[in-house]
Amino acid sequence: xxxxxxxxxxxxxxxxxxxxxxxxxxxxxIPPVAFVLSPVIKTxxxxxxxxxxxxxxxxxxxxxxxxxxSVFQIExxxxxxxxxxxxxxxxxxxxxxxxxxxxxxxxxxxxxAPIKTQGRQGSGGDELAAAERPAILDQKTEGFTQSExxxxxxxxxxxxxxxxxxGCPVRWFPDQKLFLCPCHGGLYDINGGYVGGPxxxxxxxxxxxxxxxxxKLYVKHEYDAGPExxxxxxxxxxxx
Amino acid sequence: xxxxxxxxxxxVEEEVITEENVYSRPDETIAFFPGQVLKDGYVSTFILxxxxxxSYAAPAPLSEPADTATVDYVPRPEWFFFFYEQMLMxxxxxxxxxxxxxxxxxxxxxxLFAVPWLDRSPQHYNSISRPFASVLGILVLIIVILxxxxxxxxxINFPEA
Amino acid sequence: xxxxxxxxxxxxxxxxxxxxxxxxxxxxxxxxxxxxxxPKRGAWLYTLGSAVLFTITLQFLTGILxxxxxxxxxxxxxxxxxxxxxxxxxGQLIRGIHYWSANFLMAVIGLHMGQxxxxxxxxxxxxxxxxxxxxxxLLVIGLAFTGYLLRxxxxxxxxxxxxxxxxxYSPFVGAYTINFLMGGDVAGPGTLSRFFxxxxxxxxxxxxxxxxxxxxxxxRHGVFGSEFxxxxxxxxLHERQRLEEYADYELDDDDENGRDGGxxxxx
Numbered sequence: 001x002x003x004x005x006x007x008x009x010x011x012x013x014x015x016x017x018x019x020x021x022x023x024x025x026x027x028x029x030i031p032p033v034a035f036v037l038s039p040v041i042k043t044x045x046x047x048x049x050x051x052x053x054x055x056x057x058x059x060x061x062x063x064x065x066x067x068x069x070s071v072f073q074i075e076x077x078x079x080x081x082x083x084x085x086x087x088x089x090x091x092x093x094x095x096x097x098x099x100x101x102x103x104x105x106x107x108x109x110x111x112x113a114p115i116k117t118q119g120r121q122g123s124g125g126d127e128l129a130a131a132e133r134p135a136i137l138d139q140k141t142e143g144f145t146q147s148e149x150x151x152x153x154x155x156x157x158x159x160x161x162x163x164x165x166x167g168c169p170v171r172w173f174p175d176q177k178l179f180l181c182p183c184h185g186g187l188y189d190i191n192g193g194y195v196g197g198p199x200x201x202x203x204x205x206x207x208x209x210x211x212x213x214x215x216k217l218y219v220k221h222e223y224d225a226g227p228e229x230x231x232x233x234x235x236x237x238x239x240x
Numbered sequence: 241x242x243x244x245x246x247x248x249x250x251x252v253e254e255e256v257i258t259e260e261n262v263y264s265r266p267d268e269t270i271a272f273f274p275g276q277v278l279k280d281g282y283v284s285t286f287i288l289x290x291x292x293x294x295s296y297a298a299p300a301p302l303s304e305p306a307d308t309a310t311v312d313y314v315p316r317p318e319w320f321f322f323f324y325e326q327m328l329m330x331x332x333x334x335x336x337x338x339x340x341x342x343x344x345x346x347x348x349x350x351x352l353f354a355v356p357w358l359d360r361s362p363q364h365y366n367s368i369s370r371p372f373a374s375v376l377g378i379l380v381l382i383i384v385i386l387x388x389x390x391x392x393x394x395x396i397n398f399p400e401a
Numbered sequence: 402x403x404x405x406x407x408x409x410x411x412x413x414x415x416x417x418x419x420x421x422x423x424x425x426x427x428x429x430x431x432x433x434x435x436x437x438x439x440p441k442r443g444a445w446l447y448t449l450g451s452a453v454l455f456t457i458t459l460q461f462l463t464g465i466l467x468x469x470x471x472x473x474x475x476x477x478x479x480x481x482x483x484x485x486x487x488x489x490x491x492g493q494l495i496r497g498i499h500y501w502s503a504n505f506l507m508a509v510i511g512l513h514m515g516q517x518x519x520x521x522x523x524x525x526x527x528x529x530x531x532x533x534x535x536x537x538x539l540l541v542i543g544l545a546f547t548g549y550l551l552r553x554x555x556x557x558x559x560x561x562x563x564x565x566x567x568x569x570y571s572p573f574v575g576a577y578t579i580n581f582l583m584g585g586d587v588a589g590p591g592t593l594s595r596f597f598x599x600x601x602x603x604x605x606x607x608x609x610x611x612x613x614x615x616x617x618x619x620x621r622h623g624v625f626g627s628e629f630x631x632x633x634x635x636x637x638l639h640e641r642q643r644l645e646e647y648a649d650y651e652l653d654d655d656d657e658n659g660r661d662g663g664x665x666x667x668x
Contacts, residue, residue, distance in 0.1 A: 036581075037581065039580055039581065039583070039584045039585045040577050040580050040581050042585075043580045043586040044577055044580055049586050050585040050586050050587050050589065050591075051586070051587055073309040074309070075309075078585075078587055078589050080584065080587070080590050080591040081584060081585075081589070081590040081594055082474070082594075083475070083589060083590040083591075099476070101589060101590055103308055103587045103588070103589055104307060104308045104309035105308065105309055106308075106309040106310065106311050108311075161309070161311055165337070166562075166563045167562045167565075167566040168315050168562070168563060169310050169311050169312075169315075169559075171311050172311075173399070180399075182313075182314040182315065182398065183314075183315055183563060184325075184328055184329045185329065185394075198328065198329055198332035200332070200334040200337060238569055238580075238587075256641075257634050257637050257638040257641065258638070269438035269439060269440055269441055270438065270439060270440075270441045270444065271435070271436045271437070271438060271439075272434070272435055272436065272437045272438070272439050273435035275441070275444065276439050276444055276447065276448075277435075279444050279447075280448050280451035280455070283448040283449075283451070283452045283455075284451065284452060284455040287452060287455065287502065287505050287509075288455075288459070288498075290505070291459070291497065291498045291501040291502050292494060292497070292498065294497065295493055295494050295497015295498060295501060296493065296494070296497065299486065299493055300486070300493075300496045300497050300500030300501070301500075301554075301556060302479075302482055302483060302486055302552055302554050303554040303555045304554060304555045305479040305555070306475075306479070306553045306554055306555055306557070306558035306559075307555065308558075308588065310555065313555050313559065315555075315556075315560060315562070315563060316556070316560070317560050317563065318504075318545065318560065319504075320507040320508075320511075320545070321545075321560075325563075328567070334570075338571065338572050338575075341570050342567065342568075342570055342571045342572065343572065349535070349539065352535050353532055353535050355518070355523055355531060356523040356524060356525070356527070356528035356531050356532070357528065359524070360524070360525065361524075367519045367521075370521065373518075373521075374519060377515075377518050381515070
């Protein structure tokens with residue numbers, strides 16, 4: 001092997017390396033980073049959502065039993081990656097799948113049980129009276145007036161099945177009258193209030209929910225989480 | 241150079257060990273090939289055979305297609321994450337979840353990186369002559385194993401809905 | 402006749418070997434690689450490291466094979482894995498080896514790490530090899546985490562949901578972390594694509610050269626630990642150096658610390 005030859009780095013060499021480094025660095029770092037982080041830029045910085053903001057039908061409120069939550073499975077259309085709507089519809093006559101990509105949600109719907117005494121953190125949750133089913137539902141299951149719909153809505157819990165701890169699907173245990181998260185044992189009462197276990201708060205509620213004249217419940221993909229619900233904590237349900 | 245290092249004849253007389261000759265007389269050696277390669281081969285073949293047998297005796301699992309709207313599925317991590325998952329149960333509430341799930345593991349990993357600089361005593365190689373490090377290591381092992389057992393017992397005892 | 406054929410064959414192969422050696426130097430490299438002396442004691446313990454290498458090789462091999470049929474989209478991922486398991490010839494075996502050797506890999510890495518830790522194999526001059534090893538461990542954990550989702554079945558999906566949501570509890574960057582992993586604000590097509598890219602390209606591409614560095618450093622310094630006789634010789638050397646240092650202190654106040662001053666003081 002030949003002797004090593006160490007030439008001095010001249011000012012113009014140094015300048016050359018600087019210019020090349022700047023060009024290479026700019027082209028090979030900024031676009032790739034933005035490319036990979038584009039979902040983060042869209043959701044966290046621009047505040048866009050992949051989920052369609054429209055209403056989705058959940059089901060008839062008359063089906064919700066007394067003293068026991070009922071589960072409904074719904075689908076929100078989403079626009080994510082290759083599942084984006086306009087990409088799917090770009091060539092409508094092509095035999096490719098025109099199927100709309102969706103995110104499925106399980107919604108627990110129950111009648112509110114009045115809180116007798118507000119529980120404190122660590123006290124094992126609120127003390128609850130029996131859940132109240134509006135009497136109007138015994139007479140009719142659709143064609144409600146405005147005031148009747150408001151009364152029904154004020155008595156309804158519309159909860160996400162995503163555990164506030166780490167997002168596992170919660171289930172109802174009728175004997176204990178509690179929601180249980182199968183992952184780490186988070187417990188919630190029928191109102192979705194925190195009872196025990198590691199979750200930092202109660203279950204996520206759908207903030208946009210309404211009963212229409214046909215007696216059906218409709219929801220939007222919005223929860224009591226995020227910046228405007230700071231008192232409940234910074235966590236969002238994410239994932240579903 | 242390589243042939244010289246096969247120090248099969250050990251010195252009988254007491255020699256003065258200096259910086260230069262400290263590495264010159266290792267324990268009895270074997271050539272990497274075939275001695276070590278053969279041993280590695282035995283272990284590798286055993287693992288491969290075990291994989292083949294297991295792939296038919298206990299096929300790689302594939303459960304139902306993913307459904308975000310399930311209410312009766314019980315999520316479980318893989319066994320090597322059991323201890324971590326079990327740890328999460330001990331940290332309720334916002335501050336503690338971040339602490340237990342993110343901060344503690346990060347600190348642990350940083351400490352793991354720093355092990356060679358935390359325990360630098362060059363003369364203490366075997367575990368008995370450096371009890372502090374060994375006890376710490378065994379403690380970590382015990383915590384991991386106990387947590388795994390707790391997770392297993394929790395999974396076995398999960399109530400049927 | 403047979404004898405002449407044999408001499409001709411050996412001459413031909415000798416010519417080939419010489420030719421290759423002259424062009425590439427491969428023979429010398431192979432000889433250095435194969436005939437390096439390694440300690441006889443503890444040879445079975447050192448098979449742990451090579452078992453890790455072997456299982457990772459199996460992962461690469463079977464992983465590449467699985468890609469012949471696997472489709473990383475939410476509407477077909479599960480179907481393609483199901484196809485591998487039921488229809489493809491030896492699909493169950495290929496996926497089985499990928500799955501089971503991944504499990505063995507985690508177990509063997511644990512044992513390998515324990516062996517290095519308890520035998521003090523991370524001490525000078527092998528600190529950087531330990532550091533590279535810990536990076537490799539993290540990469541393997543990343544691979545295990547991202548690989549689980551690719552089946553798009555309930556097991557993998559929900560385990561990943563929990564994992565991603567743990568990321569959302571990171572101090573300060575939680576929301577960014579989870580949205581980065583999900584490729585959006587819900588788990589969907591973007592999530593699977595991301596995990597696929599990480600599992601199939603990014604992490605393996607990172608792990609492969611680091612394995613090379615790990616092996617290079619191992620070869621440079623040799624295996625080492627309490628089961629090796631160097632230890633006694635080193636201990637004797639350091640004891641002698643320490644005594645000489647004390648003698649130096651007594652002779653004059655020259656505050657020159659020995660190479661291992663820190664270590665000696667600690668004990």
